[in-house]
Amino acid sequence: MLDLENGFYLYVNYDTINGVKYQTIRTPFEVSNGKLIVSSCDLCEDETDKTILYQHPLPIDISHYTEQDLIRELETFNTSYCVTRNGISDTIDSVKKEFIRLNLNCGTIYKGIYRPLLNENIAKHSDDLINDLPKQDAYVDLPIMDRQEYSNRLNQLELLLDDLYDVFKVVAPYKENLSCFGNKIRNIIILACTEIDSMMKGILEKSKVKPQFKFYTTNDYIKLNIPLQLNEYTLSLSRFEELGDFKPFLKWDSNNPTGSLSWYLDYNNVKHDREVNFSKANLTNAIDSIMALAAIMMSRFGYRNELWYEKVGKIIKIKAEPKWNIRELYIPRRDGEEFTPINYPF
Structure with missing residues (x-):
């Protein structure tokens, strides 16, 4: 059976070419007490800023899923994936699959410490990540809190x-x-x-x-x-x-x-x-x-x-400037919630 801890994940396809790992983000999702909540990296607007995470409204019970069951479920939300190798497009069957768990949950940030915000520009094309690093020109910053x-x-x-x-x-x-x-x-x-x-x-x-x-x-x-x-x-x-x-x-x-x-x-x-x-x-x-x-x-x-x-x-x-591992990025807050600052674990 599937054994994923509660948290926020990215379902990623990847291939390794000449020792370099090329990764494409397919589906962001959250696991909460045996429920799957699928998200989008698109940031929806509210009255103050563009930092609300869009989530599909219906959670899915995955308490009895295997890993392959979960992959099949996630692929129903994004089926256009391909990876480019030397100008030749390979189909999804030719690449590997992984789940990357981010360090923090939705809307949680470290007190007084900057990280880029997970957003649609980081998950827009094939090869979104190279060795777990997003492209720097896709970074989006949090709104200024104070x-x-x-x-x-x-x-x-x-x-x-x-x-x-x-x-x-x-x-x-x-x-x-x-x-x-x-x-x-x-x-x-x-x-x-x-x-x-x-x-x-x-x-x-x-x-x-x-x-x-x-x-x-x-x-x-x-x-x-x-x-x-x-x-x-x-x-x-x-x-x-x-x-x-x-x-x-x-x-x-x-x-x-x-x-x-x-x-x-x-x-x-x-x-x-x-x-x-x-x-x-x-x-x-x-x-x-x-x-x-x-x-x-x-x-x-x-x-x-x-x-x-x-x-x-x-x-x-x-x-x-620093290159941040995808796991370190902040995740947008949910609709109706505020960002929650926590202590950094020094």
Whole structure:
């Protein structure tokens, strides 16, 4: 007999070619106490946003089904599948079948942590997934839950960018000038890193993670690196791409959580002893600090929304971002329900 735990699944067909797994999502479904609830990846509109999961109204009793019975049932909802191999279409009989269980249930999200939203663009064509990874250009973000906090954070980021551009009016944004330092640049670094401390502390507090000592430090913040995948962000300044790409968290290491972030270590040094460490209040650290703040904001809220595009989307270019396994995606809420934030299992 079929033995599937309660949860949300994707019925997937796949083939493996040259060691690469090409997968096509056929039918999303939920198992609940022996009942099958078939869903669609289409997001239906309500009065506020497009994040309601469409579900077929009649649950199906599968308590006595075998795996093959379930596959036959699911295939009645989507029968147009084919997979392309080197320009030749193969029929469904030639590919393998699997059930992928997503980590969370409908409408459940982690507190203060971004994930893309399962949507129809991720399940639109053959080869929707490659080695369990959806295409990044199909990502859809959650609606902003707390627009006031998001606007305030964006305003602070925008002000820091304005201050940086004011510096560029005096110090030309050339690579040769990235070592230039001064009080205005020091202020940018301190304000940006103070905001970073605030955001990281806030994410940990939301999930009830207490600091190791009296106050939160990088020894605590490093816990965020894996769930937020901060080391995967690569950013640049759109008008000044000749300054290069910035990867502020690329080398973040739990064995040395402060020292492995050179810009953060320098922030601490110039904050506590300006005269000795004044040269570390330089443009490189200022830009890294601003880019680190932008990366944390994206890992907290996403960026596919009108407020981001309006305020910073034309200034900061996103060159690379995390690739999320299909199991990690958030699932839209059901009609009549709200999103339910839960603690991340640190």
